[in-house]
Amino acid sequence: MSTRTGKQIIRIENVRKAWGSFTALNGVSVTFREGEVVCIIGPSGSGKSTLLRTINRLERQDSGHIIVDGITLDDDLKSIDAVRAEVGMVFQSFNLFAHKTVLDNITLAPRRVRHWNREKAEQVALELLQRVGLAAHAHKYPAQLSGGQQQRVAIARALAMQPKIMLFDEPTSALDPEMVNEVLQVMRDLAKSGMTMLIVTHEMGFARDVADRVIFFDHGNIVEESDDPRTFFSGPQHPRAQSFLTSYSGL
Amino acid sequence: MKNILQDRDSLTLIGAMLGLALILGLMSMPLAMLPAPIGPAAEQFSDGALTTIKLTLVSAVIGLVLGVVTAMGKRSHVAPLRWLADFYVWVIRGTPLLLQILFFFLAVPALLQDLNIPLQISEFWTAVIALSLNVGAYNAEVIRAGINAVPHGQIEAARSLGLNPLFTFWDVVLPQAVRISLPPLANNMVALLKDSSLAYAIGVVELSMVSSRVQAESF
Ligand SMILES: Nc1ncnc2c1ncn2[C@@H]1O[C@H](COP(=O)(O)OP(=O)(O)O)[C@@H](O)[C@H]1O
Numbered sequence: 426m427s428t429r430t431g432k433q434i435i436r437i438e439n440v441r442k443a444w445g446s447f448t449a450l451n452g453v454s455v456t457f458r459e460g461e462v463v464c465i466i467g468p469s470g471s472g473k474s475t476l477l478r479t480i481n482r483l484e485r486q487d488s489g490h491i492i493v494d495g496i497t498l499d500d501d502l503k504s505i506d507a508v509r510a511e512v513g514m515v516f517q518s519f520n521l522f523a524h525k526t527v528l529d530n531i532t533l534a535p536r537r538v539r540h541w542n543r544e545k546a547e548q549v550a551l552e553l554l555q556r557v558g559l560a561a562h563a564h565k566y567p568a569q570l571s572g573g574q575q576q577r578v579a580i581a582r583a584l585a586m587q588p589k590i591m592l593f594d595e596p597t598s599a600l601d602p603e604m605v606n607e608v609l610q611v612m613r614d615l616a617k618s619g620m621t622m623l624i625v626t627h628e629m630g631f632a633r634d635v636a637d638r639v640i641f642f643d644h645g646n647i648v649e650e651s652d653d654p655r656t657f658f659s660g661p662q663h664p665r666a667q668s669f670l671t672s673y674s675g676l
Numbered sequence: 677m678k679n680i681l682q683d684r685d686s687l688t689l690i691g692a693m694l695g696l697a698l699i700l701g702l703m704s705m706p707l708a709m710l711p712a713p714i715g716p717a718a719e720q721f722s723d724g725a726l727t728t729i730k731l732t733l734v735s736a737v738i739g740l741v742l743g744v745v746t747a748m749g750k751r752s753h754v755a756p757l758r759w760l761a762d763f764y765v766w767v768i769r770g771t772p773l774l775l776q777i778l779f780f781f782l783a784v785p786a787l788l789q790d791l792n793i794p795l796q797i798s799e800f801w802t803a804v805i806a807l808s809l810n811v812g813a814y815n816a817e818v819i820r821a822g823i824n825a826v827p828h829g830q831i832e833a834a835r836s837l838g839l840n841p842l843f844t845f846w847d848v849v850l851p852q853a854v855r856i857s858l859p860p861l862a863n864n865m866v867a868l869l870k871d872s873s874l875a876y877a878i879g880v881v882e883l884s885m886v887s888s889r890v891q892a893e894s895f
């Protein structure tokens with residue numbers, strides 16, 4: 426795939442993050458290229474979410490460097506807001522604004538941050554809703570939607586900012602099984618469109634099919650990394666990856 | 677939706693309260709027809725009720741703003757602002773309203789005089805100051821609870837979309853916090869209406885008399 430040679434878009438250098446004596450990220454270094462779809466897997470508590478959250482500064486790293494699309498994430502608030510506008514994030518618990526309609530959820534940030542007028546923001550929002558199959562629900566409130574629908578709205582909301590990178594933190598973990606596929610399908614389509622995507626997931630089948638690269642996390646470190654997901658899932662090298670994948674052998 | 681129903685309940689409550697006060701005010705008309713001693717005093721009675729309404733409305737608005745500002749102060753990253761907000765709420769909630777009213781009617785004028793500050797505050801505005809400071813502290817607690825009840829994930833989502841802290845508060849947190857706080861805020865307003873008659877009663881009583889009585893009792 427061309428993504429092997431795509432230009433670097435995220436560079437993480439020796440990043441550490443600890444809470445008290447607990448080390449969540451233990452000197453992680455990794456780079457991501459434009460257009461790449463990377464799935465991050467690993468046991469609960471291994472630091473996967475923390476890694477994603479340092480990339481848009483929902484968590485501040487204790488040390489190390491993070492460079493996103495040429496912008497170094499330091500304590501300068503302008504650089505943090507600039508990065509956040511380029512990086513979309515989708516959460517496990519959807520986090521839609523409960524008091525706003527689907528349409529207003531999507532148009533809020535483009536209007537406030539990109540300064541689009543209402544007309545343009547709504548036009549883009551409706552196109553995105555079409556894309557995620559929810560055009561008929563534009564005027565509903567989040568509470569009136571199923572979990573799968575809410576998550577698709579959340580994806581549309583993040584895409585409305587026209588980000589260069591999308592972060593997904595276990596986007597299907599809070600969903601009833603019958604709703605998982607509708608969300609994964611939207612993500613597959615997005616991957617095909619060439620979006621740079623970092624996806625924390627326990628959906629091994631999805632990761633095997635869609636990922637250009639798989640990263641396995643354990644105890645705040647990347648312990649295995651593979652450019653060939655099929656080979657990785659059929660025969661991981663690291664013992665922790667082996668035992669972890671065995672517990673998902675329903676694959 | 678449940679939220680809208682709650683809103684309506686609260687609005688009805690406030691509406692009914694003001695209506696009641698208005699009826700009390702208008703009651704002077706039939707009362708004025710009655711022979712002495714009721715008739716001549718009816719005017720005073722209605723004046724009192726109307727002043728109470730005015731007092732309540734003005735104090736409610738100031739108290740609401742004060743409540744939001746104090747709730748924000750309690751969440752501020754700036755420690756002295758947090759301390760100030762905490763101290764204010766602690767003092768108001770830790771002392772009886774009667775004491776606060778007396779403080780503003782008796783101690784403050786004396787203090788201003790001692791400090792040679794030529795500032796005369798009318799009875800009405802003295803009552804407004806005492807009442808809005810009082811209700812503001814209670815509102816702050818209620819609004820803070822409302823803010824805390826807004827799921828943190830929504831704040832993170834807003835920030836991850838690039839919204840700055842101000843827009844995040846204005847567009848995401850405050851509307852939901854106010855909605856959550858509305859029923860207890862309405863309760864505070866009802867209490868305020870009752871309290872304002874207290875303040876009014878104290879204000880119209882001959883102040884020198886009150887002060888001499890307080891002095892006689894305290895010393
Ligand atoms: N705000 C926080 N305060 C304290 N500990 C935290 C906080 N956030 C995460 N942690 C800890 O960091 C560890 C790694 O968390 P996380 O990155 O969420 O793991 P994962 O996403 O791989 O399950 C967890 O064990 C968690 O307890």
Ligand SMILES: [Mg+2]
Pocket residue numbers: 470473474475594595
């Ligand atoms: Mg996680």
